[in-house]
Amino acid sequence: MNKKLLIGLAAVLITTSAACQNNSQPSAAPAGNGASATGQAQTVPPAAKPTEKSEASVAPVGAGTPAQPSKPSDVAPGSAQQPAVPPSASTSTAAPITPQATQQPAPAPQAAAKLYKMNPKTYDIVPIDPASADKNVVLLTFDDGPKDKDMLEALLGTLDKHKAKAIFFVNGYRVQQKPELIKLITDHGQTIGNHSWDHIDLKKESKEKIDQQIGDVQKLVKELTGSAPQFFRPPFGSGGDLVREKAKQENMLFMTWSNGSLDWDMTVKKNDPAKVVSNVLEQLRPGSNILMHELPWTVEAMDNLLTQLEAKSYKFVDPASIDTTL
Numbered sequence: 001m002n003k004k005l006l007i008g009l010a011a012v013l014i015t016t017s018a019a020c021q022n023n024s025q026p027s028a029a030p031a032g033n034g035a036s037a038t039g040q041a042q043t044v045p046p047a048a049k050p051t052e053k054s055e056a057s058v059a060p061v062g063a064g065t066p067a068q069p070s071k072p073s074d075v076a077p078g079s080a081q082q083p084a085v086p087p088s089a090s091t092s093t094a095a096p097i098t099p100q101a102t103q104q105p106a107p108a109p110q111a112a113a114k115l116y117k118m119n120p121k122t123y124d125i126v127p128i129d130p131a132s133a134d135k136n137v138v139l140l141t142f143d144d145g146p147k148d149k150d151m152l153e154a155l156l157g158t159l160d161k162h163k164a165k166a167i168f169f170v171n172g173y174r175v176q177q178k179p180e181l182i183k184l185i186t187d188h189g190q191t192i193g194n195h196s197w198d199h200i201d202l203k204k205e206s207k208e209k210i211d212q213q214i215g216d217v218q219k220l221v222k223e224l225t226g227s228a229p230q231f232f233r234p235p236f237g238s239g240g241d242l243v244r245e246k247a248k249q250e251n252m253l254f255m256t257w258s259n260g261s262l263d264w265d266m267t268v269k270k271n272d273p274a275k276v277v278s279n280v281l282e283q284l285r286p287g288s289n290i291l292m293h294e295l296p297w298t299v300e301a302m303d304n305l306l307t308q309l310e311a312k313s314y315k316f317v318d319p320a321s322i323d324t325t326l
């Protein structure tokens with residue numbers, strides 16, 4: 001390892017950390033934005049009834065990635081600041097910057113075979129051909145982001161640790177505020193879904209407004225990532241014919257959920273990560289489409305939740321393997 005390379009690496013570190021600081025907004029809204037979360041409680045689809053399925057004697061599957069130091073999941077809601085910038089390194093002579101030295105894991109190529117489809121009545125994810133795909137899967141989804149870089153990094157780190165994929169259903173106004181977080185999500189090979197621009201109850205809106213609320217998110221995400229979302233979830237699970245029509249027109253699969261974590265009922269002052277886990281496990285069944293949010297207590301619960309799902313022989317379905325046209 002030569003000196004030149006080391007200097008180059010230091011330069012990369014300096015430039016990236018500088019970029020982060022520029023983006024840091026002093027008064028980001030507290031992560032647990034009540035307004036967007038609350039209403040969903042009333043609209044949990046009936047499908048989410050507890051199914052105490054075969055926990056009998058399943059051995060942990062795949063045991064997943066042993067090592068990897070888990071990222072600290074102590075996410076402070078509103079505060080959280082600045083990771084220490086490596087001091088020293090006074091490389092005033094601009095050292096040659098090696099393009100993309102180490103940094104993040106390369107995004108997984110998104111060409112997965114289509115093995116799953118959604119049951120349009122229950123919103124569960126099921127094998128297209130039961131003989132060639134495991135039915136013991138769950139779909140992980142996180143709504144209402146992107147909110148906060150530190151929180152998101154912790155969440156993405158835990159998903160990486162378990163080799164788990166998820167859909168991040170984003171709101172346009174948040175993407176507009178922090179477009180860099182979309183890239184952070186896709187750099188980890190995760191999928192972006194459309195959750196409308198403003199997180200309003202679309203069922204009450206005109207066709208024109210609905211088209212704008214959905215269409216503008218498609219445009220913005222495409223602009224940022226090169227491809228428009230293929231999944232749509234209406235805020236509060238509330239969507240009528242016009243909403244479904246627009247989703248279809250935009251080539252998106254319309255879904256609500258079949259397993260509600262109830263994380264949206266918790267607050268910064270009153271929250272319980274263990275309860276997020278037990279809420280999900282109580283409703284667990286093959287194909288569970290699990291609704292969660294980008295919230296600190298959910299991020300804190302994630303490593304435990306994923307570990308327990310693995311112990312029950314569940315796998316995490318890759319959204320890219322869901323055929324959105326069926």
Ligand SMILES: [Zn+2]
Binds near residue numbers: 036037143199236
């Ligand atoms: Zn939402």
